[in-house]
Amino acid sequence: MEKQQQEKEPFQPPSSISSSENVVEKSEEREEWKNKTETFLSALGAVVGLGNIWRFPYITYQYGGGAFLIPYLVFVVCTGFPMFFLETSLGQYTRAGCLAAWEIAPLMKGVGLGAGVITLYSSIYYITVMAWALNYFFHTFTTTDLPWTRCDQWFNTNSCITYDKLIAMNATASEKREMNITLPIQEFWHKYVLRRSEDGLDSIGGLDNWPMIGCLFLSWVLIYFCIFRGTKSTGKIIYFTSIFPFLTLLIILVRGCMLPGAIDGIAFYLKPNISQLARAEVWVQAGSQVCYSYAICFAVLVAYGSYSAKHSDCYKRTFYLSISCSATSFIGGFAVFAVLGNMAKVLGMDVKDCVRSGPGLAFITYPTALSLMPLPQFWNGCFFLMLILLAVDSQFCCLEGGLCIFYDRYKWTRKNRELFVAIVCFCLFLFGLLFVTPGGIYIFEIFNNYAVGGISLLWLVTWQSIGIGWVYGARRYYDIIKEMIGYYPSPYMSICFCYVCPALTSSVTLFYMINYTPLRVDSYVYPSWANALGWFLLMSSFLCVPGWAIFEIYSAEGSFMERFRHACKPRISVPGAEKTEHLIAMTEFQKPVPVAV
Helix, strand or coil: CHHHHHHCCCCCCCECCCCCCCCECCCCCCCCCCCHHHHHHHHHHHHCCHHHHHHHHHHHHHCCCHHHHHHHHHHHHHHHHHHHHHHHHHHHHHCCCCCHHHHHCHHHHHHHHHHHHHHHHHHHHHHHHHHHHHHHHHHCCCCCCCHHHCCCCCCCCCCECCHHHHHHCCCCHHHHHHCCCECHHHHHHHHHHCCCCCCHHHCCCCCCCHHHHHHHHHHHHHHHHHHCCCHHHHHHHHHHHHHHHHHHHHHHHHHHHCCCCHHHHHHHHHCCCHHHHHCHHHHHHHHHHHHHHHCCCCCHHHHHHHCCCCCCCHHHHHHHHHHHHHHHHHHHHHHHHHHHHHHHHHHCCCHHHCCCCCCCHHHHHHHHHHCCCCCHHHHHHHHHHHHHHHHHHHHHHHHHHHHHHHHHHCHHHHHCHHHHHHHHHHHHHHHHHHHHCCCHHHHHHHHHHHHCCHHHHHHHHHHHHHHHHHHHEHHHHHHHHHHHHCCCCCHHHHHHHHHHHHHHHHHHHHHHHHCCCCCEECCEECCHHHHHHHHHHHHHHHCHHHHHHHHHHHCCCCCHHHHHHHHHCCCECCCCCCCCCCCCECCCCCCCCCCCC
16 A cells, blocks of 8 residues: 555656756765765764754854754755755666766756765865864873863963862852953963954964964864775774764763753743844854755765665655754753753853853863863763764765865866875865964955855755756656665655745845845954955855856857856756656646655
8 A cells, every 4th residue: 555655646846948958977986985874974064063062052052042943844854854864866767976966957056066066065164073073082192181171371360260270259140240241261262272362353463373283284184094995994983983972972962951050041042032143143053054964065965875775765864864863963052052051150250151052062061061070171072072073974974075076077186086186185185274373263264154154055956956946847757766776755845945945045145135235253343354354255055056057058059048058958867858748838737646755
């Protein structure tokens, strides 16, 4: 009975043209993961990474705590799982990277190119987080007190008071607020790790932060050895890098919830301030966070999907991975906000004011909780090892996805993979030196908010869903899925491809454009030239979609409509390629048969 239900027609949204002309057969010569476990863990490593443990908590803290969770969950349901499934299945069927995979709808190849551009920007700046974690990790190898628990070092100020003294201090909350207190962990982060310039981009400074330069170089060496041999090396790494972080996170969560005041932080995390939902940036950041967490439009899902066995069940796999991804983010948020509640209690401040929001939140809250445990050196070492492993997962998955564009196009890069990867890693290391200068954190925020920001990601998601839902046709894409996994997925997927996802992402993008304000981080307002640079970086991926579409249309022959139709024709063999249908031809919707996940 169940088999008969699966054979029935799925929900039928608009279809597109197909082509039996000039069809290019898919290459069958593709590396594959050795088994189902490697397939699952590789995807788990791609989607459970720094975006969950490092980025999600500070974005949530910055944009209203519980208020942020509402748009986040909306994007998870309407964009996260559907686009995760779309990219994975697209790579699995085409056996190609993010650019070559769009031969299925050449008009939309700009989506793949834009994802490659974002991957490049992400690879340049995201590895800085790994370098920060390495710096902390090396400082845990000490038999004395950890450097972020002391106030007697060269970078400490007269305002520094240790956490233990502050807890024992006989003073009211209002008296503590008037004392202008700073904790050693805050000074370690701002004055030692970042060596942050107080003048912003007006004083970027030089390359004198040798510990960070060394950690950045070591980070790239580790990434190189993870990916230089392709799936042969990547597959072995993921067994450890995908599992260990969950164990460490569980320990931190339990310890954080046992601290005094933890309930106040958790309440801030879960209780929404509905007025925050009227802010455009809250919705944009929610959308971008989902893209970060799920690795959507970062080229990696298509690339890793292409390494999967052709008939593996990518639908069920992406469903379970989506749950794992969001659950990890949610649990990581619990751990961070429990510690923030304790810090607020000790400092005599509100949760929303106790620390400066931003990329350093995880580097302040987690070590604070772990430093209150027995053997703080050991537990801090485990935590920063976890961050390093998460960063390795995120970075080499992202970079491997970007490199697939070159592997698919240039034979030399496949034959000389080790040399090619070494050249790429070294060049990206040189660019990354900008982020370890005193003004580096300000440049980091430009990349974080513009180059790899919410608008560029949501823009690509919009056209990605249109490309499959309307240009190629969601009904015909369901035939591809059935050919691979043996059954049709839920009709909800096609509804999201055609309507929900493009409507949501385009609306939020328009909402942001109308309410745009120049970049501001804490009290620092970025100068006009910095915002202009940010928009230039953003538009470099933004314009890939219309730019490639124009190229495809005008490189063809015939009338405009003939060229347009030609640009929409698949250039790979697809199911039912002999049937020619009209673009965006409205079909009668058939009542779908529910398909079990």
